[in-house]
Amino acid sequence: MVDAPVNLPNYRYVSRKRRTKEDRRFVSGRGKYVADVDVPGMKHLAVLASPHPRANIIRIDTSAAEALPGVHYVLTGDELAGATNSLFHGLDLPNIKWYPLAVGMTRYAGEWVAAVVADSRYIAEDAAELIDVEYESLPAAVDSEKMIDEDQPLVHPDHGSNVLFRKTWQWGPVDEDFAAMSNTITYRARWGRSSTVPIETFGVVAKWDDINEILDVWASIQMPQYQDQIAAALHLPMNNVRVHNDVDVGGSYGVKRGIKHTVLVSYLTMKLGFPVRFIEDRLDNMSGGDAHGPDRIFDMTMAFDDDGVIKSMKVRALDDVGAYPGRAPLQLGKPITALCGPYRVNSIEYEAISVTSNKTGQVPVRGFGQSPTNFAIETGIDRVAKFLGIDRIEIRARNLVRKDEFPWKIPPGSRYDSGDFHLVLKKALQASNWDDLIARRNALRAAGRLAGVGVATCLEPGGGNNIFEYLFNPKLQITTFVESILIKVEPTGAITAVMCTTTSGQGHETLVSTIAGEELERDPDTIRVLHGDSLEALPTRSPVASRMAIILGTATSNAARDIKAKMITIAAFDLGVEKDQIEYADGEFSVRGEPSRKLDWTEICHIAHKQFHRMPPGHELGLQSYAVQQVPGGGDLPDENNEVSLYPCFSFQAHVPLVEIDPSTGKVKVHDYFIAHDCGTAINPDIVRGMIIGGVAHGIGAALYEKFEYDADGQLLAGTFVDYLLPSAHEIPPVTDIEHCTPSPMTSLGQKGSGEGGYLGAPAAIASAVNDALAPLDIEINELPIRARDIEAAIYEKTKAN
Amino acid sequence: MKQVEITLNVNGRDRKVAVLPRMTLVDCLRDILRLTGTHVGCEHGICGACSVFLDGEPIRSCLMFAVQAEGHRVTTVEGLLKDDGSLSDLQDSFWECHALQCGYCTPGMLVASQALLDEIPDPTEDDIREAISGNLCRCTGYQQIVEAVQMTAKRRREGAAHG
Numbered sequence: 001m002v003d004a005p006v007n008l009p010n011y012r013y014v015s016r017k018r019r020t021k022e023d024r025r026f027v028s029g030r031g032k033y034v035a036d037v038d039v040p041g042m043k044h045l046a047v048l049a050s051p052h053p054r055a056n057i058i059r060i061d062t063s064a065a066e067a068l069p070g071v072h073y074v075l076t077g078d079e080l081a082g083a084t085n086s087l088f089h090g091l092d093l094p095n096i097k098w099y100p101l102a103v104g105m106t107r108y109a110g111e112w113v114a115a116v117v118a119d120s121r122y123i124a125e126d127a128a129e130l131i132d133v134e135y136e137s138l139p140a141a142v143d144s145e146k147m148i149d150e151d152q153p154l155v156h157p158d159h160g161s162n163v164l165f166r167k168t169w170q171w172g173p174v175d176e177d178f179a180a181m182s183n184t185i186t187y188r189a190r191w192g193r194s195s196t197v198p199i200e201t202f203g204v205v206a207k208w209d210d211i212n213e214i215l216d217v218w219a220s221i222q223m224p225q226y227q228d229q230i231a232a233a234l235h236l237p238m239n240n241v242r243v244h245n246d247v248d249v250g251g252s253y254g255v256k257r258g259i260k261h262t263v264l265v266s267y268l269t270m271k272l273g274f275p276v277r278f279i280e281d282r283l284d285n286m287s288g289g290d291a292h293g294p295d296r297i298f299d300m301t302m303a304f305d306d307d308g309v310i311k312s313m314k315v316r317a318l319d320d321v322g323a324y325p326g327r328a329p330l331q332l333g334k335p336i337t338a339l340c341g342p343y344r345v346n347s348i349e350y351e352a353i354s355v356t357s358n359k360t361g362q363v364p365v366r367g368f369g370q371s372p373t374n375f376a377i378e379t380g381i382d383r384v385a386k387f388l389g390i391d392r393i394e395i396r397a398r399n400l401v402r403k404d405e406f407p408w409k410i411p412p413g414s415r416y417d418s419g420d421f422h423l424v425l426k427k428a429l430q431a432s433n434w435d436d437l438i439a440r441r442n443a444l445r446a447a448g449r450l451a452g453v454g455v456a457t458c459l460e461p462g463g464g465n466n467i468f469e470y471l472f473n474p475k476l477q478i479t480t481f482v483e484s485i486l487i488k489v490e491p492t493g494a495i496t497a498v499m500c501t502t503t504s505g506q507g508h509e510t511l512v513s514t515i516a517g518e519e520l521e522r523d524p525d526t527i528r529v530l531h532g533d534s535l536e537a538l539p540t541r542s543p544v545a546s547r548m549a550i551i552l553g554t555a556t557s558n559a560a561r562d563i564k565a566k567m568i569t570i571a572a573f574d575l576g577v578e579k580d581q582i583e584y585a586d587g588e589f590s591v592r593g594e595p596s597r598k599l600d601w602t603e604i605c606h607i608a609h610k611q612f613h614r615m616p617p618g619h620e621l622g623l624q625s626y627a628v629q630q631v632p633g634g635g636d637l638p639d640e641n642n643e644v645s646l647y648p649c650f651s652f653q654a655h656v657p658l659v660e661i662d663p664s665t666g667k668v669k670v671h672d673y674f675i676a677h678d679c680g681t682a683i684n685p686d687i688v689r690g691m692i693i694g695g696v697a698h699g700i701g702a703a704l705y706e707k708f709e710y711d712a713d714g715q716l717l718a719g720t721f722v723d724y725l726l727p728s729a730h731e732i733p734p735v736t737d738i739e740h741c742t743p744s745p746m747t748s749l750g751q752k753g754s755g756e757g758g759y760l761g762a763p764a765a766i767a768s769a770v771n772d773a774l775a776p777l778d779i780e781i782n783e784l785p786i787r788a789r790d791i792e793a794a795i796y797e798k799t800k801a802n
Numbered sequence: 803m804k805q806v807e808i809t810l811n812v813n814g815r816d817r818k819v820a821v822l823p824r825m826t827l828v829d830c831l832r833d834i835l836r837l838t839g840t841h842v843g844c845e846h847g848i849c850g851a852c853s854v855f856l857d858g859e860p861i862r863s864c865l866m867f868a869v870q871a872e873g874h875r876v877t878t879v880e881g882l883l884k885d886d887g888s889l890s891d892l893q894d895s896f897w898e899c900h901a902l903q904c905g906y907c908t909p910g911m912l913v914a915s916q917a918l919l920d921e922i923p924d925p926t927e928d929d930i931r932e933a934i935s936g937n938l939c940r941c942t943g944y945q946q947i948v949e950a951v952q953m954t955a956k957r958r959r960e961g962a963a964h965g
Contacts, residue, residue: 250904
């Protein structure tokens, strides 16, 4: 359901129901995923993983594996570490080395110890089993809370501590605000180690061409600075690395980083002289790949008055990033962007603690830490309501930023660009038939069931400039996260756009063709969109941070508008009038007031490419333009108070689910789910709706089912889809999505981000609903996932106590 | 290990292939016959990405050896296209409803949905959710898939009414 405001421009293609450009090849079975890439002469890699969470590697005997027919090479960590540079960390951690294969010590169960290259994956796996490794098993560091103050085995002895980062910031008068408030509540909210778990595992094929000195890489990738990091690890100039961005990526939602896999196969292709491919199997992926997400303990305090107006917050977030930090600790940084949610909070204290442990390394996950933070905030809003006996909706209404207050600056410095939070919340309540929903809940309760309604109002920051990195590592003075587009118009008038990165389901070809078509008044179906490889392409920072509609979309508008301006210049010259006399509509450039004096689209293209004698003197030949787009709103480093304006655009979502719990088993059924959502101008409504509903499903998984569980010794207990539970069509209810549009003033057509979608609020909303259901029993569970067994155990404990 | 020569009928054509006895059907389809529309997701029978038809029944091609398919009819997503190469009504409805994002689970979803419609031409929403509940999708939350199957059934009803 799209609820468009009356004052939006009357777009031809934007915001219209239109089929996507990409889906046709996917429904035909004609996508080109990495496992479909067939490079002649390609050999296959399998890894041997450590069974120990923490162990010294005493000896590795590869002779039996090497002797197996069909095996070409067996690689171990010492050789690889000797030939490559340590992989990149976001924090400044000079004493934590990270290589694709373990060196001297294994630091999590599942860490790769050796790699085999063979004629087939089958033979490579056989050979991996023949590698004989002698380990000295050691006690592991597992409990993240103990990493700070207690003696624990050191994951990285050279670093000297299991704490990677710890810092406290205060923005605004926190102490005064706390002193002025009559009430405070303190609570803990815990986010379990879950992730995005795409159905396609990570895969990569690399081929070294020693004559041309080019490393070709095809990968299932979604990662900023991928080619930079490949080149750095392998001591190669960046222009010797060619990443093929036209590989379709079978889902990612943040996690498909793959740098260690890529360095591994790249080293081997350079050494062995033939292409090498590594496609993870599911266990490789879940135990040793880029699979795990944030694992966080929030200790929160809110200070508020008797009316429930929240003045100040203290947030302490402890995040367990596992054995190798990579970029993961920075996921504590992004939430600074919207650290108080959509609420009018006057001051905030934030303590961010990142610890390492003997678990699989954490990687970026959809929202880059924002969804756990939103869950922690929303838990508090519900608790303030409960504390004061005020309705949860009313508490939100009293604290939400009002529509006449934008742009609204929050204490850490972000400026919320636009929105109408109260109206969007109202639309969610209307869609849910709120009074009726409460009546249904009460009827279920009257029938002896446990039932609850949830509420969550959350933000999705979009378009990150990534300056939060500086707060965590002053060496990272990154103040832009560019995205680029090249658009060219052929002599015949056909339009081709070259984008510069991969796509993992977000529909970028549709995004670019729709916006270019809108700007140029040409049918988007006729516009071809390519994914340029990394050597051909303009600068990119990849499709992360809910940024492509914002940055790539604005780039596309700007390049297209430039092309239109050039065409007007050519038309004016040829028709002998000033530029401002030319009107453009429907592919025709005519003289204002004299519609018969005109040139059509293809004539101008023909002139630009082939008729120098009709071109304005000095004008560029051909018809092309490119845009390398800065993040809207600029990019300054934090000021002396650590205040910094981070993401430019803020989408808003209000969630209302109804759940029922079977009191005997603790099983939760989500009956209905209503969401009202505002991401400004939706470029393609079906794509936005899909990402919202898909994000809700992902959030239901994080709230109720999904966890990379470890035992006390550090063994991963969820390495398959039998143990790591993904919601099916049974668990996900019909979702009613109401789209509202407050155009962003920051972007070309008012668009904001939507890729992180419903995931940024659904976990909070489901937790709210479950706790509403458990409230009659005086039970509250603030640890995700809330599994059936957790509820059943809590009910049992409560009953026993009574 | 010795290769075995088998013949199976894939998308209407008899195909003779030499495979190791331990090769899974999905690897045979993808790596030997180069029918890469069928995808590998979990290789332990949960995700459904590798679903194909075996003699008209949807099965998981990761849980079956190629040699077990000897003499059987296999239909993959490529075989769902019409003879002229155009999209089937189900494929077209998936496109129309945007019943996918990354497309990786889509071939399996199409197989599960087609199997349902073969059995129940006019399924309820519950029927559809039940039919696709053995296929995991991480992008869509399933709703637009349900809508695509409903649209296909509706189009068939209307087509039958007009035809």
